[in-house]
Amino acid sequence: MKLIDLNPHGGIGANCTVCEVGGFRFAIDSGLHPKYAGKDSIPRHAVLDRDSLDFIILTHCHLDHLGSLPLLSREHQDAPVLMSYPSSVLARRMLSNSISVMKRQRNELNLTELPLYGRDDLTSLYDRVKILSIKRPFRLEKDGRAIDVVLHHAGHVAGAVSVEIKTPKERILFTGDILFDGSRTLDGAEPLLEKVDTLVTETTRGLSIREPSRQRESEMLNLLEESAKTLSRGGSVLIPVFALGRMQEMLSVLDDAFKRNALPKVPVFCSGLGMDLVNHFHEISKNTNRVRFNRKVLRSLGARPLPRKLEPGREPPMQGIYLVSSGMLVEHTPSYVMASSMLGDDRNSILFVGYCDPSTPGGQLLQSEPGTPFEFNAYNHIEPIRAKIRQFDLSGHADRDQLVAYAEKLAPKNIFLHHGDPEAREWFTNALEPIGAKIINPEPLQFYET
Ligand SMILES: [Zn+2]
Ligand SMILES: [Zn+2]
Known part of the structure; x- marks a missing residue:
């Protein structure tokens, strides 16, 4: 061949x-x-x-x-x-x-x-x-x-x-x-x-290298724990995700966590494509039992679209969990805007759940030291890294x-x-x-x- x-x-x-x-x-x-x-x-x-x-x-x-x-x-x-x-x-x-x-x-x-x-x-x-x-x-x-x-x-x-x-x-x-x-x-x-x-x-x-202590299930629990800590100190959580697949998985996980009272009840904000894909996942899950997803989670979570007025350096208008794409904080995407508004506040957390190419803003943020300035090139804007940055091995x-x-x-x-x-x-x-x-x-x- x-x-x-x-x-x-x-x-x-x-x-x-x-x-x-x-x-x-x-x-x-x-x-x-x-x-x-x-x-x-x-x-x-x-x-x-x-x-x-x-x-x-x-x-x-x-x-x-x-x-x-x-x-x-x-x-x-x-x-x-x-x-x-x-x-x-x-x-x-x-x-x-x-x-x-x-x-x-x-x-x-x-x-x-x-x-x-x-x-x-x-x-x-x-x-x-x-x-x-x-x-x-x-x-x-x-x-x-x-x-x-x-x-x-x-x-x-x-x-x-x-x-x-x-x-x-x-x-x-x-x-x-x-x-x-x-x-x-x-x-x-x-x-x-x-x-x-x-x-x-x-x-x-x-x-x-996957450490034996960081299996998928325990990583998901750690992610929820970190989110709970952030919310209880008055901060917001940004989870940058792929709109296709990971966002729907996280919606199910969050819905389940709220129902178990594992998280304080706050609004969940999602970017548009991931919300639309919810309907497609629902459709697919009716035809195959390999995919388990019900669009009812959106209503049960009270999921809502991103607030309009987001600006670099200006706090998001409402405390909540922001589940938005792209997963690697690629410039000009909703997660990039959200990161620029949340990074400078030490109550917030940015929690990565997948692969980040080292040269993307997400990859660069993960390599940067806490407290150092981080540049959002697309906006000519610099924020100190005060929010908690973590990556969970949910690849x-x-x-x-x-x-x-x-x-x-x-x-x-x-x-x-x-x-x-x-x-x-x-x-x-x-x-x-x-x-x-x-x-x-x-x-x-x-x-x-x-
Ligand atoms: Zn792929
Ligand atoms: Zn691929």
């Missing part, structure tokens, strides 16, 4: 992998880089000739995997776009939100190429979507050859899949973003457990040791490293060595052959 990573910046970002095997050429995912805007944020699709893909697969609906799918699909109009049922529901909401964000960025950042796609592109993309059942092979045929695509539950977020590709000669597995452990609202992965020739594995947590990605153990079970001859920072991939290169496979850490935009 041949593989090329079209994410020009490497690491985690505008994910898009193209693969050639058994006479077929296909792409997996086509995302947007969360740290860049406009043309800088998309994969290098131009490497591919127009209409040269036989099919496209979407692993899940986080924007780093989905955000530029309409562009890729527009250039390969005969390629069906294969995905799970929940992804087909969630993709619509995520992509229409993405158009709104790009329209806003057009003015804010003065990028005339935005939006990169419009409603018509979404309509034609949806015409090409083909929903696949999980674990049931889907066969594509061309010139007398056949290839099977099999999706496997990957945990991580509702609808997320690992992708198995089978030709008469080869079996390949792409883990996609994967979480083996279940959470309150979502079951964990049900991965393929047979031998493969080639494994393409995510490596997000290559640098994260949506598998622990690195779990991924190594998984790779051992699949006994691949080749392993491609994917979806991880350079240092994280380096850890995997060493840790996977005993398996005896050829380990490839692909440079962006270069073809590799096994």
Whole structure:
């Protein structure tokens, strides 16, 4: 097989992998880089000739995997776009939100190429979507050859899949973003457990060591405890989250905590997209028992939209829990605004619950010393770090040791490293060595052959 990573910046970002095997050429995912805007944020699709893909697969609906799918699909109009049922529901909401964000960025950042796609592109993309059942092979045929695509539950977020590709000669597995452990609202992965020739594995947590004392359940309890302390000293809590998945999980967790009186009753504020996605999660949970979510939590929590008048350095108008995206405090997002208004007050807490790229404002805040000044570049505003900053290990990605153990079970001859920072991939290169496979850490935009 041949593989090329079209994410020009490497690491985690505008994910898009193209693969050639058994006479077929296909792409997996086509995302947007969360740290860049406009043309800088998309994969290098131009490497591919127009209409040269036989099919496209979407692993899940986080924007780093989905955000530029309409562009890729527009250039390969005969390629069906294969995905799970929940992804087909969630993709619509995520992509229409993405158009709104790009329209806003057009003015804010003065990028005339935005939006990169419009409603018509979404309509034609949806015409090409083909929903696949999980674990049931889907066969594509061309010139007398056949290839099977099999999706496997990957945990991580509702609808997320690992992708198995089978030709008469080869079996390949792409883990996609994967979480083996279940959470309150979502079951964990049900991965393929047979031998493969080639494994393409995510490596997000290559640098994260999970301490035995910091398992998911206890981390969630610690998060609630820290929130309770903050509220009882009169402060507010900011929990930066991904709008897709983590926000709905946290809504369920908070609802449960209020009912148990584990938290003082305060208002819960949410940013708009996450609230809208609540309805989609509700819909999905009616069709699969792997996703457990009821939109009634919004009413039961009395969840409300963010207050309008938020300004850097000015306290939020009401004490409460602010559950807002983005999870990494990316500039110009609601969580970034909230952080700039809350950071300078030592009663408040900013509690991270997932991965933060070290170069994002969230990553930088986590590396900064308490008491030192922190700059909100987008507003030319500096605040001293007085609020309590903590990070809880509630990642949506598998622990690195779990991924190594998984790779051992699949006994691949080749392993491609994917979806991880350079240092994280380096850890995997060493840790996977005993398996005896050829380990490839692909440079962006270069073809590799096994
Ligand atoms: Zn993801
Ligand atoms: Zn991802």
